[in-house]
Amino acid sequence: AVPIGGGNIQWAGVDGAGAPLPAGLYSFELESLNQGQVTSTRPVEHYALVDEARQSASGIEIVLRGGAAVASSDVSALRRPSAPV
Known part of the structure; x- marks a missing residue:
């Protein structure tokens, strides 16, 4: 649960019963x-390290750590990591 005023949640990569889920790309929604x-x-907005930006047939893509690519129009901000990578 997210507090009414908002906050950060860190997902542990497990299902509702606590069993680990397979590696992959997941999306999240807030109800x-x-x-x-x-x-x-x-x-839900999320944060990820960026490996590269590249031109594709559909426009500029931002490639995230782990290989997921998102349209640059889906990115709301870029910032320097708070800790060394």
Whole structure:
């Protein structure tokens, strides 16, 4: 659960029962509830290290650590890592 005011969540890579999930790319959504009923669902912003930016047939892609590529239009900010990589 995320506190009402927001906050950071670190996912441990396990399912609801605590069993490890296979390596891969996962996406996350945040559900807002009111008296147990879902009132909205939205994607969650996340942070990843960038390995490269490249031109593709569909435009500029940002390649993240681990190999996932996202459209540059989906990136909201770039910042220097807070710790050495």
